[in-house]
Amino acid sequence: MTGAAEIRLVDESATRDFGLRLAAHLKPGDIVLLEGDLGAGKTTLARAVIEALTGEQDAPSPTYTLVQTYELREGGELWHADLYRVEDEHELEELGLEDAFDFAICLIEWPDRLGAMRPNTYLELDIRPEPGEETGARRVRLTGRGQWEGRLDDGLDDIKTRG
Ligand SMILES: Nc1ncnc2c1ncn2[C@@H]1O[C@H](COP(=O)(O)OP(=O)(O)O)[C@@H](O)[C@H]1O
Numbered sequence: 523m524t525g526a527a528e529i530r531l532v533d534e535s536a537t538r539d540f541g542l543r544l545a546a547h548l549k550p551g552d553i554v555l556l557e558g559d560l561g562a563g564k565t566t567l568a569r570a571v572i573e574a575l576t577g578e579q580d581a582p583s584p585t586y587t588l589v590q591t592y593e594l595r596e597g598g599e600l601w602h603a604d605l606y607r608v609e610d611e612h613e614l615e616e617l618g619l620e621d622a623f624d625f626a627i628c629l630i631e632w633p634d635r636l637g638a639m640r641p642n643t644y645l646e647l648d649i650r651p652e653p654g655e656e657t658g659a660r661r662v663r664l665t666g667r668g669q670w671e672g673r674l675d676d677g678l679d680d681i682k683t684r685g
């Protein structure tokens with residue numbers, strides 16, 4: 523394997539289910555970059571992770587706040603960021619996201635905005651509509667960088683096989 527995997531998410535509940543299973547593998551300091559166009563399902567997926575790890579059932583989209591922070595059930599923090607509206611790196615610095623990379627579970631939508639702040643180790647989830655289908659089915663491509671390459675190859679089997 524090559525630090526990558528692909529899973530079909532047949533409908534919204536499959537996406538949520540994927541998020542719940544992924545959540546079980548995440549620990550403080552983990553960074554998940556959520557790639558995909560508007561409406562791809564990034565927030566839907568993040569909400570499932572947030573619910574599993576914090577108990578928050580109705581996590582708002584951080585569209586305007588840029589960041590929402592949560593307390594993990596097991597202690598520590600989860601940060602959910604939507605960087606769509608970020609225009610320059612000073613805004614990023616003010617958010618304190620780079621510090622959070624060290625201690626929080628970070629879920630980041632529109633990570634292209636990170637620029638030079640993009641970390642070396644992360645799990646990338648690229649969500650897109652299943653080509654040629656109008657049913658709501660999505661396909662998520664998982665790519666591991668840095669330490670996540672090995673974690674993806676040697677673990678997460680429950681995620682990779684039960685899409
Ligand atoms: N398989 C699917 N996975 C995720 N969302 C889906 C799926 N099928 C339909 N949807 C719908 O697509 C929309 C995704 O919105 P959202 O998660 O806010 O996207 P994003 O954060 O990527 O802009 C929601 O309205 C959701 O109900």
Ligand SMILES: [Mg+2]
Nearest residue numbers: 564565583631
């Ligand atoms: Mg979103």
